[in-house]
Amino acid sequence: xxxxxxxxxxxxxxxxxxxAARAQLTVEIxxxxxxxxxxAIADFTGERIISQALTSVVRADLERSGLFRLxxxxxxxxxxxxxxxxxxxxRGADAVAGGSVAMFADGxxxxxxxxxxxxxxxxxxNPAYLHTGAQLRATAHRIADFIYEKLTGEPxxxxxxxxxxxxxTGRYELKIADADGSNDQAALASREPIISPAWSxxxxxxxYVSFEAKKPVVYVHxxxxxxxxxxANFKGSxxxPAWSxxxxxxxxxxxxxxxxxxxxxxxxxxxxxxxATSSGIDTEPRWSPDRQFIYFTSDRGGSPQIYRxxxxxxxxxxxxxxVTFEGSYNVTPRPSPDGKSLAFIARDGGRFQxxxxxxxxxxxxxxxxxxxxxxxxxxPNGRMILYATEINGRGVLAAVSSxxxxxxxxxxxxxxxxxxxxxxxVR
Amino acid sequence: xxxxxxxxxxxxxxxxxxAACGSQPPAPEQNPAGVESRSPGAIKVDSNPVARVQPDAxxxxxxxxxxxxxxxxxxxxxxxDYDSYVVKDEFxxxxxxxxxxxxxxxxxxxxxxxxxxxxxxxxxxxALGQKRADAVRKALILLGARDDQxxxxxxxEEKPVCTEASEECWGKNRRGDMLYSGEF
Numbered sequence: 360x361x362x363x364x365x366x367x368x369x370x371x372x373x374x375x376x377x378x379a380a381r382a383q384l385t386v387e388i389x390x391x392x393x394x395x396x397x398x399a400i401a402d403f404t405g406e407r408i409i410s411q412a413l414t415s416v417v418r419a420d421l422e423r424s425g426l427f428r429l430x431x432x433x434x435x436x437x438x439x440x441x442x443x444x445x446x447x448x449x450r451g452a453d454a455v456a457g458g459s460v461a462m463f464a465d466g467x468x469x470x471x472x473x474x475x476x477x478x479x480x481x482x483x484x485n486p487a488y489l490h491t492g493a494q495l496r497a498t499a500h501r502i503a504d505f506i507y508e509k510l511t512g513e514p515x516x517x518x519x520x521x522x523x524x525x526x527x528t529g530r531y532e533l534k535i536a537d538a539d540g541s542n543d544q545a546a547l548a549s550r551e552p553i554i555s556p557a558w559s560x561x562x563x564x565x566x567y568v569s570f571e572a573k574k575p576v577v578y579v580h581x582x583x584x585x586x587x588x589x590x591a592n593f594k595g596s597x598x599x600p601a602w603s604x605x606x607x608x609x610x611x612x613x614x615x616x617x618x619x620x621x622x623x624x625x626x627x628x629x630x631x632x633x634x635a636t637s638s639g640i641d642t643e644p645r646w647s648p649d650r651q652f653i654y655f656t657s658d659r660g661g662s663p664q665i666y667r668x669x670x671x672x673x674x675x676x677x678x679x680x681x682v683t684f685e686g687s688y689n690v691t692p693r694p695s696p697d698g699k700s701l702a703f704i705a706r707d708g709g710r711f712q713x714x715x716x717x718x719x720x721x722x723x724x725x726x727x728x729x730x731x732x733x734x735x736x737x738x739p740n741g742r743m744i745l746y747a748t749e750i751n752g753r754g755v756l757a758a759v760s761s762x763x764x765x766x767x768x769x770x771x772x773x774x775x776x777x778x779x780x781x782x783x784x785v786r
Numbered sequence: 787x788x789x790x791x792x793x794x795x796x797x798x799x800x801x802x803x804x805a806a807c808g809s810q811p812p813a814p815e816q817n818p819a820g821v822e823s824r825s826p827g828a829i830k831v832d833s834n835p836v837a838r839v840q841p842d843a844x845x846x847x848x849x850x851x852x853x854x855x856x857x858x859x860x861x862x863x864x865x866x867d868y869d870s871y872v873v874k875d876e877f878x879x880x881x882x883x884x885x886x887x888x889x890x891x892x893x894x895x896x897x898x899x900x901x902x903x904x905x906x907x908x909x910x911x912x913a914l915g916q917k918r919a920d921a922v923r924k925a926l927i928l929l930g931a932r933d934d935q936x937x938x939x940x941x942x943e944e945k946p947v948c949t950e951a952s953e954e955c956w957g958k959n960r961r962g963d964m965l966y967s968g969e970f
Contacts, residue, residue, distance in 0.1 A: 552944035554908050573897065573970045574939035575912060596916050596940045599909045612913070614938070618920060619913035640913040656910055663910055690907040704907060711906060733907060752951075778908070 383771065384523075384540030384756070386423055390766030395428040396510055397451050399477075401436035403458035409468055409495065410435075410460045416499030417456075420517040420539065421506065424742075425765030432457075438471040438485065447477045454483070454510055458502075467491050472502055474509055483509045496541060514784055516738045521745065522546070522556045522565055523756060524778040525771055533567060535582065538738075538781070540769055546580060547587075554778055555599055559606045559626075562785040566590060566600035566609055566626075577611055579626055590628045601644045601653075602626075610634060610644035610653055621655060635668050635679060646670070647694045654682065654692035654701065662687040665703055683716070685723065691734060694718075695741045700761065702735040702744050713746050715761060726763045734777070739784040743767075747777045846883070847890040852966055858883040864922055864962040868903070871917035873925050881922070884964060885929025892932060897970040898922045899963045900940045903956035908942055915940030922962040 400418050403410035421427040430450050436442055436457025447455050458472040468490055474483040486505055490498040500517040507515030516538055525532045531553045536543035547553060551570040558565060565580045577597045580587035591597040595614030602609060609626055612619045621634035621641045634653065635641055640663070643656040652667040657679070659666070666679040683689035688706035695702065698718070705714040705723070710730040716723045731749040738745065738758075743765065745758045750768070754775035758767040770776060851857040864877045873881065888896060900919030902911035919938035927933060948955035 552941075554912075554942075554944065570941060570944060574899075574937075575942075594937055596912060598912050598940075612909070614916050614920070614940075619916050640910070640917065642913045643907065643909045656907070663907075688906065690910050706906065709905075 383543045384536055384769045384776070385771075386540050387768045387770075388423060388425065388766070389768055390759075390764060391425040392760065392762075392764050395426060397428045397430045397453050398506070398510065399430040399432035399447055399450065399452040399455040400506075401432035401434070401442075401455060401457045403460055403470070403472075404435050404437040405460035406462055406468065409462075409470075409492070410458070412495050413458070413460070413470060413499045413502065416496055416539075417503045417506070420500060420503035420515075423539065423767065424507065424515075425760060425767075426507075426511060438473040442475050442477070444475075444477055444480045452477050454506075456502075456506055470498060470502070472505070474506055496537065500537065500539075513740045513742060516740050516742070516781075516784065519739060519784060520562070520782040521736075522558065522778075522780045522782065523747075523776055524553050524556065526552075526754070526775040526777065527773070533565070533580075535565075535782075546582060546585070556778055556780045557600050557602055558780055558782045559602050560604060560783055561606055562783045564626075565780075566602065568598045568600065577609070579609075579628075588628060590626065591622075591624055591631070593631075599642050599644060601646060603646055604648060604650050610646065612642045612644070621653070635677075637679075643691050645692055645694055648696055648698045652694075654694055655679075656690045656692065663690050665689050665692045665701070667692075682721075683723075689714075693735050693737060693744075695737050695761070696739055697741055702737065704732055704735065713744065713759065715744070724763065726759045726761075727757070729757070734779060736779050736781045738781050745769075745779045745781050747779055847887060849891070849894075851887070859887055862964045864918075864964075865957060866918050866960040866962070868956070868960065869914070870960075871900075871914065871921045873921050878925075881925045882929050885926045885931050888926060888932070888935050889930030892935065895935050895937070895967045896926070896931070897965045898926075898936060898938045899945075899965065900938065901945060901959055901961045901963070902940075902943045903959045904943045904946060904951075905956070908944070912940045912942030912944075915942045918960070918962045922964065 400414055402414055418429055422429055430452040437459045438457055442455045455477055456472055456474045458470055460468055460470045462468050469487060471487045473485045476483055488498050503517040504515030519538045520535055521538055522535050525534055529550060531549050532545045533547040533553045533556060534543050535546055549571050554568045556565050556567040563582060568575045568577055575596045575598045576589060577591040577600045578587045579590045590609055591611045593613050593615040597613055599612040600609045607626060608623050611622050611624055613622050619640045619642050621644050622631050623634050624631045637657055637659040639658040641655055641657045645654045653670055654667045656663050657666050664681060665683040666681050668679045669677050686705055689703055691704045693702040701716045701718055703714055704711050711732050712725050713727045713732045713735055714723050714725050729748045733747045735744050735746040743758045743760050745756060747754060748757050754777045756769040756776050756779045851859045854860055858880055861880055898919040900915035902914045919940055923936050923938040946959045948958040
């Protein structure tokens with residue numbers, strides 16, 4: 360009966376989604392890197408409308424990253440043409456991209472791009488993309504990823520997706536959008552809260568906590584089919600899902616044996632085993648990328664602090680090592696994709712701020728000047744950290760680069776946005 | 787939001803209203819019956835009182851006592867201090883009444899929902915709410931309830947009854963709510 364009611368409710372909510380489509384995330388750049396690379400993205404030649412749409416998204420992507428300064432390229436530039444390097448040099452461009460869009464008889468397009476180093480007058484790459492008109496944005500993000508990777512040496516994350524929860528009056532939506540906030544879709548709509556979304560390593564599923572059963576239950580939701588299953592629904596509360604790096608298991612927090620403790624379950628919900636034991640609260644588990652440790656929050660020492668426990672060996676024999684020592688409240692550990700640093704939330708006075716620790720030196724830097732930061736999530740290249748915060752009493756998402764310089768704000772009109780999770784690189 | 791002292795007829799009306807809501811989608815906000823409403827405008831109980839006060843005395847072990855405003859059983863919330871999950875002495879009498887009721891009605895089940903104020907991590911607050919729910923559960927067992935009658939869960943900071951950023955408001959959100967069979 361309850362399930363039936365939920366289905367009806369979800370169906371009604373989904374019907375409304377088409378109306379709410381313009382409530383998408385808008386990204387505002389509030390800070391940029393100190394040494395931005397000057398780059399010219401020329402207008403592409405060929406199919407005019409397609410070219411314009413492509414180049415405007417590519418430019419917006421590069422600009423938003425905070426690592427590039429866009430330079431006017433002057434005239435359109437085909438991928439086959441040699442750029443006028445002298446002119447570009449006087450315009451101050453270090454790199455230039457040109458391209459051409461051709462339409463095939465079947466209605467598909469081929470976009471060819473050439474990226475060149477201006478001072479060296481050398482070609483850096485010449486990729487081609489076959490795409491439909493509906494894949495315009497996706498193609499533009501791939502072109503931006505190519506340019507980003509060639510110029511910075513790191514993979515770009517413009518083609519990735521983000522998940523977040525939008526709360527409007529009496530309604531919660533788990534949304535998936537492109538990393539630039541466009542193309543948002545609701546994976547789940549509910550009258551009860553949804554928290555802690557976590558992407559599977561292959562980007563095909565989300566684990567999350569939903570309160571639709573009047574208590575927290577962990578679900579695994581397949582994004583392509585829209586089907587989901589219960590991954591943990593034991594007596595008491597079930598929460599804080601985290602995927603193992605191979606995507607086969609989830610670390611979860613269960614209270615079936617007392618207070619909140621760490622367990623491992625298979626992603627299908629089978630085979631629950633206890634991971635650690637304490638007399639207090641253990642929660643917010645996260646695997647290190649190399650699978651060696653699970654970082655988590657615990658109040659075993661009297662105040663909430665971050666600990667880590669080795670995953671190898673027996674479930675009982677391992678002892679937890681304390682990681683944070685400054686202050687009386689350090690929570691929500693998130694290891695960086697390279698495993699070298701740890702993002703977390705630190706309380707200083709009454710302020711909750713995003714902090715980043717170098718795990719080798721154990722030095723910590725506060726990255727924000729806000730007061731209600733929550734739920735940090737690394738971009739898969741480790742360059743940016745997406746997090747939830749509050750501006751004028753409203754929940755917004757913000758992103759900051761791991762050096763603290765580049766800052767973005769992502770907000771939705773007239774709604775609270777929270778619980779961001781940056782999806783993986785999917786090649 | 788201010789604390790509102792709800793009159794007896796109003797409470798009866800609210801109880802009826804919540805009971806009526808229970809049979810149709812969408813599900814009502816899961817406040818314990820008639821303690822507080824999150825949306826004061828939505829339920830106008832004071833303006834149109836529906837008198838349903840029963841004149842005869844109530845049996846403290848009967849189901850009817852759960853919703854009788856004269857019974858301590860109609861009170862369902864326990865409040866906690868900041869970062870604490872210790873049940874304060876002032877709530878012992880209330881828990882004793884519920885413990886006795888559960889003992890006298892072994893087929894009735896109770897869902898205990900722990901809550902936290904909004905400050906800090908959602909998941910840590912979920913764990914704090916669980917500690918609060920568990921403290922209520924343990925107290926009720928000492929007072930005669932059986933473990934299989936009880937489930938302690940947490941709603942963390944997700945279901946505030948008060949949404950202002952003030953200590954008065956946060957105090958109302960650091961709460962354990964007791965819901966009986968049919969109420970959840």
